Amino acid sequence: MKPTLVILAAGIGSRYGGLKQLDPIGPGGEVVMDYSVYDALQAGFGRIVPVIRPDLEKDFRAILGRRLERQTEVVYAFQTPDDVPAGFVVPPERKKPWGTAHAVLAARRQVQTPFAVINADDFYGRHAFMELAAYFQSTPPPDSTDYCMVGFELAKTLSEYGTVSRGVCAVSPDGWLEQVTEFTRLSYNPAGRIVHTDESGETPFDGHETVSMNTWGFFPGFFQSLEKSFAQFLEANGQSERSEFYIPSVVDPLIRSGAARVRVLHTPDPWFGVTYNEDKPWVMRAVRALIDAGAYPEHLWSES
Numbered sequence: 001m002k003p004t005l006v007i008l009a010a011g012i013g014s015r016y017g018g019l020k021q022l023d024p025i026g027p028g029g030e031v032v033m034d035y036s037v038y039d040a041l042q043a044g045f046g047r048i049v050p051v052i053r054p055d056l057e058k059d060f061r062a063i064l065g066r067r068l069e070r071q072t073e074v075v076y077a078f079q080t081p082d083d084v085p086a087g088f089v090v091p092p093e094r095k096k097p098w099g100t101a102h103a104v105l106a107a108r109r110q111v112q113t114p115f116a117v118i119n120a121d122d123f124y125g126r127h128a129f130m131e132l133a134a135y136f137q138s139t140p141p142p143d144s145t146d147y148c149m150v151g152f153e154l155a156k157t158l159s160e161y162g163t164v165s166r167g168v169c170a171v172s173p174d175g176w177l178e179q180v181t182e183f184t185r186l187s188y189n190p191a192g193r194i195v196h197t198d199e200s201g202e203t204p205f206d207g208h209e210t211v212s213m214n215t216w217g218f219f220p221g222f223f224q225s226l227e228k229s230f231a232q233f234l235e236a237n238g239q240s241e242r243s244e245f246y247i248p249s250v251v252d253p254l255i256r257s258g259a260a261r262v263r264v265l266h267t268p269d270p271w272f273g274v275t276y277n278e279d280k281p282w283v284m285r286a287v288r289a290l291i292d293a294g295a296y297p298e299h300l301w302s303e304s
Contacts, residue, residue, distance in 0.1 A: 002046030125269025
């Protein structure tokens with residue numbers, strides 16, 4: 001069975017200043033998701049499951065959805081704040097969904113195969129999808145708890161225009177993820193050093209750390225772990241207006257308890273991201289360079 005690609009596209013994009021998931025960056029009006037889907041299909045993926053907010057559906061279908069539907073099967077999942085376990089009452093002030101792990105959980109009814117998870121606004125490169133597809137082929141049991149992720153080098157994933165969130169990984173000598181810790185305010189300080197800043201001050205990083213860019217590979221049984229972890233998360237944090245349920249917060253306890261393993265995969269391709277509006281010209285130049293080098297056609301779908 002071909003693996004499924006789950007695309008996390010429900011983010012509000014407050015730091016970017018708009019719906020960055022639908023902002024063109026290619027010469028034919030392509031958005032970042034176009035290139036991810038193109039690369040995934042080339043690597044052997046099948047069904048595409050965008051996770052979006054219900055209020056984005058009309059725009060998403062008009063700008064992107066219809067052309068993707070001409071390439072492969074596209075099934076939508078909707079992330080809403082009220083998608084919670086029975087008996088939990090959502091605080092009235094809670095207007096936003098519950099984070100990336102909640103977004104993956106929103107796709108539980110649309111996914112029956114091994115699946116990869118990516119961000120809609122990150123450009124990962126074809127090798128990332130090739131590595132994920134190859135891993136699924138080499139790990140056949142559908143109930144396997146040997147998952148995977150594609151790691152990137154921290155220094156190659158930052159923005160010059162503000163802070164970013166990254167899952168910083170500890171990796172064993174034989175390539176298994178030992179721990180992933182979410183840092184939500186990583187940036188360059190005035191001295192040009194990479195730091196995480198919070199109320200306790202600055203924590204330095206050398207830039208060579210492996211980080212998660214939400215490029216994960218899971219099997220369907222992972223949804224059971226998500227459901228259990230989400231219930232625990234809501235019990236502890238459900239009354240907070242801004243609490244976030246992140247994928248690493250689910251994966252890390254599974255690793256530490258021995259309930260799952262995560263193989264860290266690597267890619268030589270560059271990562272590009274549009275966290276802030278000022279990032280867009282840089283991403284457009286990077287995509288243009290890849291097109292000129294022959295990695296992509298000038299107009300992605302018309303020539304594919």
